[in-house]
Amino acid sequence: MPSDLLSQAGIVAAALLTLITLSYAFGDHPVFRIVLYLFIGIAAGYAGAIAIEDVILPQLVFPVLDAWNGVFQIAPADLIVRVVLSALLLLKLSPRAANLGNPVTALLAGVGAALAIGGAVQGTILPQVGAAVTTFNAAQFDLAMQGGHYGESIQVVVEGTILLLATVSTLAYFHFGATARGSQPPLRPIVVDGLAWVGSIFIVITLATLFAGVLLAALSALIERLSFLVGVANMLMGQ
């Protein structure tokens, strides 16, 4: 059956490509390069087609075709802006007319900057500062105080202080301002420097934890790929 044949060909192709890709761990070679370029081409072609299918056709081409026939899916002014902006952006293809597209890339940069600011403030800074309320386990502290377990309440305070110190010193580590000292390296205020030193330890610990996460994710990918190869080898030998 052709579909069976196709799926078997797929498995063999996938196994071969996996094998070649993994061989890069032992060194670069021309066959790996071929696979690399194949990958870049496929990924780009797929991404380009999805951009057309999902965005450009429904957002630009179809509305324009319909407008041509007198049916307006979207407001004419909006449509005109879309067409003009798109046309200006396409001028970037021409070396001589590329500058005409600058206002459009400027628009993208403006939108990008605004989204960055909005995301940073509403998505990162304020939620993270807000999350600091959980640094000290207030409920446990209250219970300990009410029950007269002062040792336990001190433990809550100590734990919270360490966690708060981790956040604060990490933030302080990045303080950039310093005072010039002639030919000596610039110096930050001593308090900032001390806090920054503590912060650097926390930062390194964090980076190590995150690095371990990535390493384990990569190891998992390796296991999945090798398991696939073992499976294919078993299948081929079984036949």
Add this chain to the structure above:
Amino acid sequence: MRTGIRAPVSTAVAIAVGFLVLISLLIPGLEDLRNQILNWAILLAAIALLLGLANLFQVHFNKVRDREKPVYSSILLVAMLVTFGLTLWQGSQGDVPKWIFNNLQLPIETGLMAVLAVSLTIAAARFFQSRSDLMGFVFIGALFIALLAAAPVFGLELPIFTQVVGPIINSLSISAARGLLIGVGLGTLATGLRILLGADRPYGG
């Protein structure tokens, strides 16, 4: 023919659009306008992606033409055109694009991720070559704890790591990550504002 658009136009567009979107994000009432601008931006980003495709094509077409490693570049071009054409024709959920994605793209991409396991191990193993100070020791020490806390090693369970030291390291890193994230947020805020102030003009202004 003069083809240059004066910088003030681009700068004005970036600033005006940027502030409009920012204000619409911060105060209610301008959602329609924001959505309108975002729709344009999404469309323009998609067209920019096609220009990226054209750039990739041009670079490699030139390499083929100039006989500069033409085999590699022609493989890229053929793969790109075939995938592009078939995906456009059948849709991304079509049988052939799915086959290409599942059997060609995915194995290579997950394979590259798998290679990272080796690359990162090598990087960590060579870490002391470039950094043998206190921070180097702290990094390798914390890395060991985090790794040993993840699973049994060679089939052996190490409860001291999985249940005691690991959680402590995790909890510390969560708090420090918060500091890092706030810092990244501050940097992002300042960088975005520089664009909105027209002090940075990466669009050629």
Add this chain to the structure above:
Amino acid sequence: MSISPEVLVALALFFILLFSVWGRNNPRRVFRSIKAFKELQRNIELSVEDGSRLQIGLGSGGLLGPQSAAAFAGLTLLRQVADIASDSDQPPIATTGDGALMLLAQDTLRSTYRRLGIREQFNSKLGRVTGLTPFSHAAGALPLILDRSVLGSALIGSYGNEVGLIAGASQRANGFTTGGSDRLSTQAILFAAADEPLIGEEIYATGAYTNAGAAHQASLRSQDLLRWILIALLIITALAPLFEGSQIVQ
């Protein structure tokens, strides 16, 4: 105690404008040393001297989200490096995995070349996409590094795990890598695998550390001031429940 988004933005804006005027001529007010920038400068010099090429990677994060800021920092670096090295035998090359970023990289290079009066030397190949997805972008950058077409790579943009491939290739080819990202896990990879990593918010300081203009330095100072405001806020917010709690107890 809390701070609203618009107040935070307004404060940042105000501080940037304030520091653009106030204290900008004080020669004693400088910034702490960051080794990555020193090494980057050394490598730019090296590339100009021996006619080799530098790669400025802008990542594949795109523009429509918070990740755009990292790419803007990369574009600032591109402009500064192009200013210095465009005159060299092998001008810097900007690589990215996003179409819109490619256009901005080309615009940046084009305007720099025009300003230097060498606009004829601009070529759109100098600002290019090497692939249109994160991993294929990194895959496209590999041959540049493995073939030693570039002396070093400065990766300043929104990168994911794929940065490990680039840094790994650089290690194999004995090339120089520096860089940072807005993502923490990427920073962790670069911390271990790059020659000189930029961690946390250091990538956003690229402009100030490469003399990109008064606004960059002013914005770094405003970042510092906001930092301490947030630290104060953080401590108060974190401690408040304890005091509220003890008041309830009393």
Add this chain to the structure above:
Amino acid sequence: MSYQSSQDPEDRLPDWLKALRKRQSEEPKEEAKPAQPSQPPAAEGEDTEPTWLREIRERHRREQPTDEELLAEERALTDTQPTAPIKPLEKRRIETPFEPIELEKPVEKIPEPVSKIPDWLTLDEHGESSAAEETADEFTQPEKRTPAFADMEAEALSPGELPSWLQAIRPSETFPEEDNRSEEMLPSSEETAGPLAGLVGVLPAEPEIVQFGKPPVFSARLDVTESQARHAAAFSRLVAAEGRPREDLGRQVALPTRVLNWIISAAVFLAVLFPLIVQSQGTPRPEVDAVQFAASTNIFNAIDVLPPNAPVLIAFEVQPALYGELSAPAAAVLSHLLDKQARLVFISTQPTGPALADRLLQEHLSAAPSVATGDYVNLGYLSGGMAALRSFTSDPRTATLSAAAAVQNPWQSTSLLAVGQLRDFAMVFVITSEAEDGRAWIEQAGSSLPQGLYIVGSTQSAPLLKPYLLSDPPTLRGLVDGFGGATFYERLRNTDGLGRTYWDAFSYGLGAIVLLILLGGLYSRLIHLRPEKPAAQTEGKSA
């Protein structure tokens, strides 16, 4: 708003669409999907349209929001907005950037040379004049120069010799003009646009260390002008020669390093391969009461009490690179959901997400009846990033979905009939490889979900997602991450799955990595220990 495509005449289509249509009619695609009742009658213009185009159109038509829907979207989008007005400061400030900035004076186009003389030759004078007129440049003031750039000034470093015939036709009188330009004409560090317009000078950033030197403007300009020809000659060579490997033997990687890398690779591969080949299952799985997996237990408990036919939304935010890792925990959790007869609804903000979700179901869960019969909904790809996600979480029905979902109107399916809001889903899962995607969902959807959100994540995303488990009120209710999470989950369910298959390889691979890092570190410390190095690097990268 009315929408009719019936008047789409064939002849008005662009050529490429016509061509596509023609090919499409020659190779008719299998008509798999019945027409939806909500669709307008098929028009004659559409008959000749390619299936894929028509599908996209149909989807698009269905997605035209009614006025009511638009109003709803408007309401939805305001819900998270703060109410305080913005300070007028910004508005005042943004007026200044519109100061006239003359970047480029109109320049008559130089006619294309008819001879073989390159373009730049004719542009030499042109470039000169426009350069002199550029006043908006951002050059900083002349700065201390690094030795490298001093060298650059020297003619000795000129990358390309100017051929004599080029010298002859070169307009030499431009140089004195350049020299005679006044200081004011030259670019300075002055900000020329934006509220900072008019500010001159920069703060010195650590003078002795960070001097990103640009060549002094005056001489650089002169240099540049002279070098135009030289560089242009060199330029075609250098751009073309980019693919040529640098002949730099001094930078070749040392053989011992390569051997060491080879050994490390072989050790990792063998450590992983051995348990896979012998199919060993000797490594103990995590105990069911393991504290570090409490968040996974939460997911198990929540699914276990799920009534049959409950709609469950699954955001499949998986990058292809991490599909391999996520397939294990995702399969463990999804198989539990399928056993509980949950109605699965998939969506993704990644272009490749829908394809990966389908693959996971077909590859690992095809035994489940609803997967075998295709009784699940794939809403497809949600384009537009964060903005689109916000719109979807506010009002799922009005969100614009990809063409892939055009196959059928998903909102008419039995799984989704009862779903109007996000909170109508019995559970919302995010299967994510990146912490950022998980965070985006938590921030956008967390507040609108009283029942909270559940995440199946990659090992690398877990450290950054765990804080949300502790937040108050908890926005994240449960987390299963990586092979460890998968193995634990299978233990809870008393089943064997991918986690069990991979667990030994994971343990041995991990052991090998730990050992190699240790040995590598010792090797670096003991064998390659150079006494002078630590002293020079006490500041380290991290400091």
